[in-house]
Every structure is written in C-alpha cells, then in structure tokens.
Amino acid sequence: ADPIKIGFLVKQAEEPWFQDEWKYAEQAAREKGFTLVKIGVPNGEKLMAAIDNLGAQKAQGFIVCAPDVKLGSAIERAAKRHQLKVFSVDDQLQDGKGQVIASIPYMGISAYEIGKQVGASLLAEIKARGWKMQEVGAMRIAYDQLPTARERTMGAVDALKAGGFPVTNLIDANLVKSDTESAYNAANIVLTKQSGFKHWIIFGMNDEAVLGAVRAAEARKFTQESMLAIGIGGSKSALNEFAKPKQTGFFGSVLISPKRHGYETSMMMYEWISSNRQPPALTLTSGTLMTRSNQHDVRKQFGL
Amino acid sequence: MSAYLEFEQVSKFFPGVTALNQVSFSAQAGRVHGLLGENGAGKSTLLKILGGQYKPDHGCLRIAGQAQAFHSAGDAIAAGVAVIHQELQYVPELTVTENILLGRLPRRFGFVDKTAARKLVSERLQALGVELDPDQLLVNLSIAQRQMVEICKALMQDAQIIAFDEPTSSLSHRETEILFRIIRDLREQGRTIIYISHRLEELYALCDACTIFRDGKKVATHAQMAAVAQDTLISDMVGRELSDIYDYQTRQVGATRLQVTNLVAKSAARSDQNPQSFFVRSGEILGFFGLVGAGRTELMRLLYGIDSAAAGASIYLDGKELAPMIVSKAITSGIVLCPEDRKEQGILAQASVAENINIANRRGNLIAGLFLRHAEEAQLADQFIQKLNIKTPSREQTIANLSGGNQQKVILARWLAQENLKVVILDEPTRGIDVGAKNEIYRIIYEVAKTGCCVIVISSELPEILGISDRIMVMRDGQISGELRREEANEAAVLKLALPD
Amino acid sequence: MSPQNQASTVQTSTKISKLISKPNPFISLLAKQGMPLAYLILFAVLSLTVENFFSSTNLIGLMLSVSQIGMVACTMMMCLASRDFDLSVGSTIAFAGVLGALVLERSDSVALAISAAVLAGALIGAGNGVLIAYLRVNALIATLATMLMVRGLAFIVSNGQAVGISNESFMSFGDARVAGLPMPVIVLAICFLIFGVLLNHTVFGRNTLAIGGNPEAAELAGVKVRALRVWIFLIQGVVTAIAGLILASRITSGQPNAAQGFELDVISACVLGGVSLQGGKAKISGVLIGVLIMGTVENVMNLKDVDTFYQYLMRGLILLAAVMFDQFRTRGRHG
Amino acid sequence: MSPQNQASTVQTSTKISKLISKPNPFISLLAKQGMPLAYLILFAVLSLTVENFFSSTNLIGLMLSVSQIGMVACTMMMCLASRDFDLSVGSTIAFAGVLGALVLERSDSVALAISAAVLAGALIGAGNGVLIAYLRVNALIATLATMLMVRGLAFIVSNGQAVGISNESFMSFGDARVAGLPMPVIVLAICFLIFGVLLNHTVFGRNTLAIGGNPEAAELAGVKVRALRVWIFLIQGVVTAIAGLILASRITSGQPNAAQGFELDVISACVLGGVSLQGGKAKISGVLIGVLIMGTVENVMNLKDVDTFYQYLMRGLILLAAVMFDQFRTRGRHG
Numbered sequence A: 001a002d003p004i005k006i007g008f009l010v011k012q013a014e015e016p017w018f019q020d021e022w023k024y025a026e027q028a029a030r031e032k033g034f035t036l037v038k039i040g041v042p043n044g045e046k047l048m049a050a051i052d053n054l055g056a057q058k059a060q061g062f063i064v065c066a067p068d069v070k071l072g073s074a075i076e077r078a079a080k081r082h083q084l085k086v087f088s089v090d091d092q093l094q095d096g097k098g099q100v101i102a103s104i105p106y107m108g109i110s111a112y113e114i115g116k117q118v119g120a121s122l123l124a125e126i127k128a129r130g131w132k133m134q135e136v137g138a139m140r141i142a143y144d145q146l147p148t149a150r151e152r153t154m155g156a157v158d159a160l161k162a163g164g165f166p167v168t169n170l171i172d173a174n175l176v177k178s179d180t181e182s183a184y185n186a187a188n189i190v191l192t193k194q195s196g197f198k199h200w201i202i203f204g205m206n207d208e209a210v211l212g213a214v215r216a217a218e219a220r221k222f223t224q225e226s227m228l229a230i231g232i233g234g235s236k237s238a239l240n241e242f243a244k245p246k247q248t249g250f251f252g253s254v255l256i257s258p259k260r261h262g263y264e265t266s267m268m269m270y271e272w273i274s275s276n277r278q279p280p281a282l283t284l285t286s287g288t289l290m291t292r293s294n295q296h297d298v299r300k301q302f303g304l
Numbered sequence B: 001m002s003a004y005l006e007f008e009q010v011s012k013f014f015p016g017v018t019a020l021n022q023v024s025f026s027a028q029a030g031r032v033h034g035l036l037g038e039n040g041a042g043k044s045t046l047l048k049i050l051g052g053q054y055k056p057d058h059g060c061l062r063i064a065g066q067a068q069a070f071h072s073a074g075d076a077i078a079a080g081v082a083v084i085h086q087e088l089q090y091v092p093e094l095t096v097t098e099n100i101l102l103g104r105l106p107r108r109f110g111f112v113d114k115t116a117a118r119k120l121v122s123e124r125l126q127a128l129g130v131e132l133d134p135d136q137l138l139v140n141l142s143i144a145q146r147q148m149v150e151i152c153k154a155l156m157q158d159a160q161i162i163a164f165d166e167p168t169s170s171l172s173h174r175e176t177e178i179l180f181r182i183i184r185d186l187r188e189q190g191r192t193i194i195y196i197s198h199r200l201e202e203l204y205a206l207c208d209a210c211t212i213f214r215d216g217k218k219v220a221t222h223a224q225m226a227a228v229a230q231d232t233l234i235s236d237m238v239g240r241e242l243s244d245i246y247d248y249q250t251r252q253v254g255a256t257r258l259q260v261t262n263l264v265a266k267s268a269a270r271s272d273q274n275p276q277s278f279f280v281r282s283g284e285i286l287g288f289f290g291l292v293g294a295g296r297t298e299l300m301r302l303l304y305g306i307d308s309a310a311a312g313a314s315i316y317l318d319g320k321e322l323a324p325m326i327v328s329k330a331i332t333s334g335i336v337l338c339p340e341d342r343k344e345q346g347i348l349a350q351a352s353v354a355e356n357i358n359i360a361n362r363r364g365n366l367i368a369g370l371f372l373r374h375a376e377e378a379q380l381a382d383q384f385i386q387k388l389n390i391k392t393p394s395r396e397q398t399i400a401n402l403s404g405g406n407q408q409k410v411i412l413a414r415w416l417a418q419e420n421l422k423v424v425i426l427d428e429p430t431r432g433i434d435v436g437a438k439n440e441i442y443r444i445i446y447e448v449a450k451t452g453c454c455v456i457v458i459s460s461e462l463p464e465i466l467g468i469s470d471r472i473m474v475m476r477d478g479q480i481s482g483e484l485r486r487e488e489a490n491e492a493a494v495l496k497l498a499l500p501d
Numbered sequence C, D: 001m002s003p004q005n006q007a008s009t010v011q012t013s014t015k016i017s018k019l020i021s022k023p024n025p026f027i028s029l030l031a032k033q034g035m036p037l038a039y040l041i042l043f044a045v046l047s048l049t050v051e052n053f054f055s056s057t058n059l060i061g062l063m064l065s066v067s068q069i070g071m072v073a074c075t076m077m078m079c080l081a082s083r084d085f086d087l088s089v090g091s092t093i094a095f096a097g098v099l100g101a102l103v104l105e106r107s108d109s110v111a112l113a114i115s116a117a118v119l120a121g122a123l124i125g126a127g128n129g130v131l132i133a134y135l136r137v138n139a140l141i142a143t144l145a146t147m148l149m150v151r152g153l154a155f156i157v158s159n160g161q162a163v164g165i166s167n168e169s170f171m172s173f174g175d176a177r178v179a180g181l182p183m184p185v186i187v188l189a190i191c192f193l194i195f196g197v198l199l200n201h202t203v204f205g206r207n208t209l210a211i212g213g214n215p216e217a218a219e220l221a222g223v224k225v226r227a228l229r230v231w232i233f234l235i236q237g238v239v240t241a242i243a244g245l246i247l248a249s250r251i252t253s254g255q256p257n258a259a260q261g262f263e264l265d266v267i268s269a270c271v272l273g274g275v276s277l278q279g280g281k282a283k284i285s286g287v288l289i290g291v292l293i294m295g296t297v298e299n300v301m302n303l304k305d306v307d308t309f310y311q312y313l314m315r316g317l318i319l320l321a322a323v324m325f326d327q328f329r330t331r332g333r334h335g
C-alpha cells in the first residue's frame, strides 16, 4: 500500500488558531509516521484546487475547516471523485439545503456555541461587578460579511438576551475590514453616538477586533473598571494584554483547544485509513474563559 | 577655421536597420551646418547621438578636439550641447516657465524660486522676440507655440553647440522668421549650429555648409552652401534627378461634388467665428492656405465630424445630404481626413507598419463580415511601402521605430490606400517629408484626383499650395478670406488674403 | 571619400549588419517566444523534480484551478489592451454565483438561473462601460465603485449567507468530463480560442488594440471608440458571470464573499503575460502563460507543502523572476 | 512678412487668448476649487443633518480614522504623479509595526524600534524603486511581488501572531494630545504640509511631475529620472513605516495581518483627489479632499447606522458621485 498521506485544509492559514491546529497535527504525524499536507483554503475555489491537489498527491484522506459550511456538498463530491476520506473540524459542513451532513465525521465547537459562552461569561461578570444592566451598553463588533463572525457574535447576543440584558442597549459597531484599526474606528463612532452609558461590555469575532474597541474606549477615558471586553481565541494578542503591567479593559478571552482539534482529528483520520476504524460522527469540545488571573492554569489544562 | 564639432566613423545599428554607417564630418564654430537627406537617412539618429540619447555602436564624436563619451542627455548638456528634437519633448501639465527651465530651475534656500524663474524666462523670451505667456500650461498651447517653447528651452542652456531637427515643420511664417533671426544671432556669437530640414529654401537661406546623407551614409559635405546647385543637392539626396518636384498635371475637372454650407462649431472656442461655405469639384485639388491658427484644421474637423457643428450646416456629397456628420459616417461615405499631428492623432505607436496602414481600410473587406484578410492586408501594406518608399526593415516593424518622415508616409498611406474615395482631406500632408517622397505623394494626389475624387490639401508651405492646387482657399481669423484660381494665384496674392489687414 | 573607400565601407557595414541583423536562431526564438519557452523549461524541470507534478490528475487539477482566472483573463486582456481597467470582476463572480443559486433554488430551472446571472453580468459590464466611455469616469474609480456595489448586492440578495445548490444537473456541470477533461477546463480552452481569434483576426480585436494604443487616432480612423469600450466591458461582464456560475457549480453554492482579490490575480496574470497597462499591447499566448505561471506556482507549493508564510515569499520571488526574465530578454533584443 | 503685419498677428492672438481665459468668476472658482468647495458644502449639510457629526469628538475621531491613509496618500501622490504605482504599502505598514514591536520587546528602546522600522521601510521602498527604475520591472508586478514578500516577512518574523507592546512611552504616542489634537492627527497635518511644499515648491516635486508627464522629456533635459524614482519610492517606504509605527502604537501591538487592502484605499483617495494614474498631475489639496471624502463617508454611514451590506452600495454610489461631480465640472471648463 502507499504510504499514508493526510491533508489538513484550513480556511485562514495565517491565523494563529490554525497555525496551532497544524502544529498539533504535525505532532500526530511525527508520532504515527504519516505525511501531513497543510494547505490554506481561503475560498471555495482554492478549496477545490486543494482537494484536487491532494488527489494528485495520492493522499488517502483529509481534515477540513472550510471557508463556508455550505461548501459541504462540493467537498463531499470532490472527495468521492478522488476517493478521499473526509473529516471536518471546527465548523460542521452542510449540504445545499442547509442540512448538516451527518455522514462526514466532525469534531469541534460551533462558532455559535463559542459566542454563547462569551455572552454567558459577560453576564456572569456584570453580576459579579454589580452593574445595573440598564446602565450598560453592549457593543457587538460586527463583521457580518464573514459567516463565522456573524455566528459567533450572534451567539453572544442570544445569550445576553436570554439572560435578560435589555435589547435596546445592544449596539452594533460595523467593520469595513476585519482588523484592529477598523474596530477602533467603528467603536469610536459608537462611543460618540451613545454617550449615555456608564459601562460598556464589548464582544466580537476574535481578540483582535475586541482589542480595537478597547483601545477606542480607553482613548475616550473609559477605565478598566467601567468596561468589560471578552474576546475569542485566546491568541497571542490576548496574552499580550494580560502581560501588560496593569489590568486593561480586556477582561478575558474564550479559549478553545487547537490541540484536540489538530491532534485528535489527525489521529482519528490515521486510524480510519490504516485500520479502517471509523471515527465517531460527532465530537463536541468546549471553550473556557481565560482571564488575566487564570491564564496559566487554563493553558496548561488545554495542553498549551 | 577649425572644426569645433567632429564626428568620426560613427555607426549605429538597430535590429534589421543600419541607421548610421561610419559617418564622418565636422562642423565649424560660427557657422550653420545643414544636414539633409531622405527620410530615414539617419539625421535624427546622429542628433540623438550628439545629444547623449544613444551611444554610437562604433566611432566617436569630438568637441573642440576632445573625444566625448556621453552616457546620458545630462552629459551632453554638461558638455555644452543643446538639441531640439524632431518629436517635441515637453511636459504637458507644466507651465511654459517650468518647461523651459526643466532640469535647471533656480533655487533659493532649497526651494524653487518661482519669481526668479518667471523673471528669467520672460526676460529671455522678450529678448528673443517670442510672444508666450510664461504661466500658461503647455497643453493649452498650439503646436507651433509648443515648438517655440522647445526652442527656447534649448537656447536657455546657452550651449556652444545647438542642433535643430526640423524645427520649422510646425512653425508658421512669423515664427519661422523669428527662429531664423535667432539662429543668425547665434551664429554671430560664434556658436556651432546644426540644422536639419527638408525645405531646401530654408537651407539655402540659413546654412553656410551642408552634409548630405543617404541610407545611413554620408554622401557629401559641401563647405559652401551657396556654391551648390539645388539639382545637385536633390540628386545627392534621392539618388535621381528631379527637375520639378510639383510636376503639376492638368486634369479634367467635373461638376461640384462636395458642397459645404454654413459650417461652424457648436461650441465655438472663439467669438469671431462665422459659418463657412465652400465647394469642391470632382477631380479638383483644393488648397487651403492660412497662417497658424487661421482655422483650417478646425473647419476640416467639423466637416469630418470629429467636432460637432452647430445646427444649420449642410454638407452635400454627390447631391446627398450628410450633416450632421460623425467620423464613422464620413468614412463610409467616402470622406477621409489625414490629421496634421501624426504623433497625437495619427500613429498607433505600438502597432506595426502594416496595422497602421490597414486600420481604416478593412471595413467591407472581411471574410464573413468578421475575419481579417491577412494576405490582402499584407499585400496592401507592401504595395504602399514600395510606392512611398517607406524605409522600414519589414511591414511588421513597430511604427514607433521609424523615422519621423517615414511615419508620416505610413499615415498618408492609410488614407490614400482607401478604396472608393470621394473626398480626401490632407492636413499638412508633407510635414517632415523629403523632396523625393513629396514628389511621389503629389503624384498619388493627382492620381486620386484623376479618378474624380475631391482632394482638399491644407498646407502652410506656400510653394506647395501654389504648386499643386487647382484652386486655393485662403483663411484668416477663422474664416475664408478669399479664393484664387490657379491661374491668378501667386505668392503675393495669397499672402495678401492670409495676413491681417 | 574615394569610391574605393566607399566600397570597403560598404563591405564592413554589411559584415556588421549581418552580425547584428541575423542573430542565431535560438536567440531569436527566445526573443519571440521567450515566455512560452521559459514556461516549457520550467514545466520540464518541475515534472522531473516534483513528485506527482507530471500526472494527469495533477495537471487536470492545475487547469481546473485556473479555470476561472483564465476565463476572465481573456476578457481582461481586451479590457487592458484598450487602456481600461476592471476591478469589479471578483464581485461579479460572487454576485453571478449567488444570483444563479438563488434563482435555481426558487425555480429549479437551470436555464433560468444561467440567463439571470448572465444578464446581470452583461448589465454590470455595460454599466461600467457607459460610466467610463460616455460619462468619462476614471476606470479605476468607476470599477472600484461597481466592485463595492456589486459585492453589496451579493450580500444583500443572499442576506450575507452562502446559497446552497441542490440541483443535480447544475452541480454535475462542474464535475462532468468530456474526453477526460472537466467541463470548466473545456470552457476555458474555448475562451482562449475565441478571444485569441477575436484579438488577432477580427476588426473588433484590432480596433481594441488601436483605441488602447492611441484613442484619438483610432477615433479619426473611424473606430467607434465609445461604443467599442462599452462592448468590451459588456463582454467582460458576461464571461465573468459565466465564470461565476461555473464556480458556483463547482462549489455547489453561491458564496457572496467568493473571489475577493480575484481582480488582482487576473490583472497580474495578464501583465505577467505581457499585456501593457498603458494599452495597445496584448498577446493571447502571453496571457495563457501568465495564467499558467500563476496556477503552477500555487500547485507546486501545495505539492511541496511549503509553509504558508514562506508561500508569500515564494510567490513574490517567482513573480519577480518571471518579469525579470521577460525584461532581460526583451532588453537583450534591443541591445 | 512686414513688421506691421507681425504686430497685428500678435494682437489677434492675444485677443483670442483673452477671450478664452476669462469666464465668469464663480465658474472659475468652481472649476479651480471645485472639489474643496463641494466637500465644504457636503460637510455643512452633514453637520446640519447628521446628529453627532459636527462634534469635536467625532471630527477628531474622523481625522484619526484617516491618519494612516492620509499619511501614505501624501507619498502615493508623488508616486502616482511620477507615473508609478505602489501596491506594497499595506504590507509595509504591517511589517513596520511588527518589526517595531519586536525590537521594542527585545530592547525596550523606542529609538531603536523606530530606527529599525524606518530603515526597513526605506529598504523596501528603495528595493521597489531599483526594481522599477533600474531593472525596469513593471510597477504593478514589482510592487505586487514586494507586497507578497513583505507580508510574508511580517508573518515570518512574528510567527503569525500579534506582537504585544508594553512600553509606556511608545504606547502613549498614539494617545497623546497636543492642543486637543491627537498626535497621529498632528503627524498627518505635518505630512500634508511637507508634501504640499515638496510638490509645489521644490525641484524634487516639479521634477516628479515632469517625469510623470513625460519621462523622455525629463530625461533629455538632464533630470536624473531613475535616481529620482528610487527616491520617491524610498520616501514612500519611510513614511509608510512611520504610519505603521503609529498604528502599532495606537493599537498597542504589531499585527502581521494589519492593513490588508490598504493600498487600494490610498490609491483611490489619490485618484478621487484628481491625481492622474497616467502621471504628471497632482494636487495636495485634492488628495486631502480625497482622503476626507473616504473618511467622512465611512464615518457618516456608521453614525447613521447604515446596514453593513448597504454600506457597500452607498460607498460605491458616493465614490461615483464624487468623480462624476468632478468630471462634470472639468468638462464644463473644457467646453
């Protein structure tokens, strides 16, 4: 038989999260002695090219975090064409009708679930600080052009609403681009318009976006005590904030485990190919809120 | 008298072309040295070497006995050489002052001293007797005025050697006179002057000595211009005898074919414009004469539909009304116009000679109304390359690589090659063209006219207008000021109508 | 000069000009067909050194990966040749895909879906053309504006979410093979054929080059410059819409944020292929090579599993190498 | 020609030029200062109709939001004026930020961090310049290549992760205010001042316009065209690096994927401000207006809470409106 070769396709290869997933997948490859092919697939076109490429390289299967979940049918068809096994990670694939494709094994936490966790953490901290919800503005750093970003932030919104947060206090800061500077500018305008709130809570699709808003609020003299921002990803950006001499408005970040997603999926794919052991159809992982104080424990717990 | 500028065994090669072939000659200080030769003979190439734009492949040039190796135009300028190139080289969006002082703007505390610059330029312009607004942008000037800016730019360098490449091809009489006066002054000051022109009268009027080129080689140097007979010059240049370059042929002139009435621009740029009317008969050559800005080009542009005419105009061709005109309609009706500015309006610089000839000729001659007939197009191109003696290594040569005169011939070929011509308008057709080729072009004009076509020729060269026209319209200040039959036309009569009273 | 001297001068010069005007056949081949030749050599080297590169699955995959870029590069070539510029193609791909998918979802009629998307492409293209040719808006700004607006429309009609496709016959178009070649690749080949012929053998193509080379001269030569420009954009819109539909069929969904940055890839492929941004110069073989270079680089980097971050470096270096090779050879020719 | 006749010819032509150059004062003001005037009117209207728009916090926020774009637009203006093009500015911003942050992290020396980033910017710029001016690589491809490579470098040196900044004095630069204005805005103003003077009152600026307007003419007049082009790119690199440092200080980290698509925004602002992509035409006031329009549009849409997807539409429409207004007024002038 051919030596085992497994592809690992991710939607935003430049992001630390995916770099980490790859890193842990490499670890599995080293342990089991298979070849790992890592390809970034920022859009549907590149995704199709990458699957064709894997076919040409005579890989036997691949793990994928697709740029859009609706690419499910296309992935399924392409994999069948090249007789490749598929395992999806992070985001669960759907078919043309929007139904989850259950036949493709999946491991991850849905973007929406992460968002809900952010919302819940915000609520808990509001309570802990004893803020009156009426005096709190909630800023959603919105980048709805990107499906994941929308799902994550809407998860938070739904959690907040469910926890009794006043709907009228929910305000969108719309991004033009998904970077920190854009978030700064968008947040700045929200702060200008909504000068009535005593406190602010801030959430967005990732740590970088949330940080932009924190900087803007700081420039408007909101202190660490009067704002509460929670990011997603637990990236280096978040750690940098925690490393600052003083606590900033960036309270925490919901950390999810790139290790399980990278290492375990690769291992399961390897078993599937080598000994035809079908992986479980659904493996759900969960996130944990990482703050300045618990950062070391949480990271250790995640094996980072 | 010692030679101030010497060329020794200078050669320059381009792919498929030997532009200069071991050319040697020298020019003296305090004299005007004319260069003449057929289109593509290598004159401009020599000046580009002198100006540091090209490096010679062989040979060298010496100034005051000193061998020079220029690596850039800057080197040549530093060595005291100023060149006025055949293709105007100005910056359209900068002012007259900035163009004239390009590369040498005066500074003060590191900043451009605009007042000083303006003063310098306006004083100099005044001293030279040139009427130009120093603050005007070059885009807003006429070609002639731009040419004058070019000349002033070169003169501003106070160079010891000044070379002119066909400076008068776009100048009017008045400006030509000014230029001649300037050149004579420069000669008095002991400068070395090189002067290229295809107009023999000019060369006789101005030059002390001359060198003749043919096919990249020097044919002869005459130390005393006045002692050389015109016939000798012509035969040295074109390699054959040419007694009368106009060679006027009488023709059968028929009834009126083109009738233009009340033609005036819709958005007139000047208030003194009135509707103009004229007619051309079948087989007739109608000359249009006027000073620069007299409005000849403008009138023809209206007729051809480039600019839109005001309501009330009518254009009848063979009894059929054509107004309002647009270019594509003009062409399909058999009216064509060969523009005066070959660089801006004529050549497709990146395209081949063949493409440049065929671009306007392929309508109605397509396979299935869609595909080009490559073989026929090639044949047509070759035919005109031969007929007009266009100097090019092949029809596939990029037109930008041709000499100025040869480019002009290609553009003429584009329009003369049309089938089914009814009206041909030629705006300054022989600008920059050598005498041999002029003669060829006149013959083609007569041939075309003989088929019953109306030919309109605009020219600022009075002898040419007098030499080939059956009838002459004279324009002044935007209007037709008079009309002369061939028999009654002479220099004085035409000028009387052309000059303001 | 004495006649003798003249004679010997002539001899020398013929010798010299022989030396110069008859270069050796290899150099002249290189000068004329430099890029294709270079690509062939590159291709040969890669075939020998990169495992799995020279295999039919991989080569088909490679062609498939450039099928959208290639199609649009054909029309972009015309657009650039006429001294214009089009940034809106990426958005149009996305919009056409989304619109096609939506119509398909509602009507389940492939014909209707295709017509709707193609019509939309034509309108977008014609809109660009009218803005630029008749209203004389700068092409960069005009197409940047349409790029934004069309992307906005794609988001609006789809509500920002991918539109799934479940129509089997539509989906299978992206998969189907004729004589071993996938349909998108066949469409690509047809595009190159059509636009090659259009550029070199029709009045349309020649006039396009003419208006790019010198719009004023073209106008005087009777070319209907403005109408022609509108047509060029319109065709670009139509071809782009078709590319968008093919993409949608390949990825079985219409994605509103598909093909971001696509315009730059397409323009780069053209420029790499020797199309001048100043207009007036274009060669279909060049564009083909440009497209292939872009695709091959990516393909090989994925085959060799080059690190993401180093891929940026490599792509930059290879782009540079390609143009510098081209520059070197054309300069070599001019001496 | 007799002297008398000569004199009257001169008279006629002066008469003509007088007729041409004296339209009524309002039209001529509009023609000359059309864009600034239009912006003023727009500004007044927005101040009256959009709540919160005309407030010092908002206006400062607006200026802050265009401070990076504005700085780089100043040098991009020079670059475009000389008929060049630079796509690498976005990557350079990111790289300079990352590099500065890294050096700061290691050495904790602000001076060292700034020097390193500025040096890197200068090298990148000079590299572009040499590629384009001396090796004659097409500017689009050359700067596209550097854009990719520099972005790659930014990822490589930072390992793809944001580099945190904890140096107080560096961080406070982005926050600090002088006379109520944040430092970045002051730097922006200084840039406009410097480049305005540079363009209009120095040989450097005039020669830049000359080589853009007609490179051959400039070369023939002895302007050192190639050296000048390298300088222009070098300065662009330096200013961009400074912009990158300021951004890093504002967001207290160096982010390798910052400023993507930045280049297009900057170029658009310039073109909107009347800088010609064909070279030879530039006006600092135009660029300022271009930058302000871009910033204002975004600011107002967020103030008015325009839906994200509709924002795309609006931005497109407003871009079009701006250039069409400009087109209309210049066409009016030329008749």
Ligand SMILES: Nc1ncnc2c1ncn2[C@@H]1O[C@H](COP(=O)(O)OP(=O)(O)OP(=O)(O)O)[C@@H](O)[C@H]1O
Pocket: B014, B015, B017, B018, B019, B037, B038, B039, B040, B041, B042, B043, B044, B045, B046, B086, B391, B392, B400, B401, B402, B403, B404, B405, B406, B432
């Ligand atoms: N850059 C170039 N590439 C190729 N051939 C060239 C180039 N420049 C000039 N030539 C050729 O060199 C020859 C000499 O050209 P040159 O311009 O010196 O002629 P000329 O005597 O000035 O003619 P004209 O009277 O028409 O201006 C011509 O055959 C021309 O086609």
Ligand SMILES: Nc1ncnc2c1ncn2[C@@H]1O[C@H](COP(=O)(O)OP(=O)(O)OP(=O)(O)O)[C@@H](O)[C@H]1O
Pocket: B142, B144, B269, B270, B290, B291, B292, B293, B294, B295, B296, B297, B298, B299, B340, B460, D013, D014, D016, D017
């Ligand atoms: N000296 C001038 N001052 C102002 N405008 C001028 C001048 N010369 C020409 N023009 C403009 O050019 C137009 C007429 O020029 P046109 O080119 O038609 O004249 P022409 O007789 O063909 O002269 P030329 O020999 O320059 O081609 C005028 O309507 C005027 O607008």
Ligand SMILES: O[C@@H]1[C@@H](O)[C@@H](O)CO[C@H]1O
Pocket: A017, A090, A091, A109, A110, A111, A148, A233
């Ligand atoms: O889509 C996200 C992905 O970007 C990554 O951050 C992990 O979680 C997924 O849900």
Ligand SMILES: [Mg+2]
Pocket: B043, B044, B045, B086, B165, B403, B404, B405
């Ligand atoms: Mg010449």
Ligand SMILES: [Mg+2]
Pocket: B296, B297, B298, B340, B427
């Ligand atoms: Mg004229």
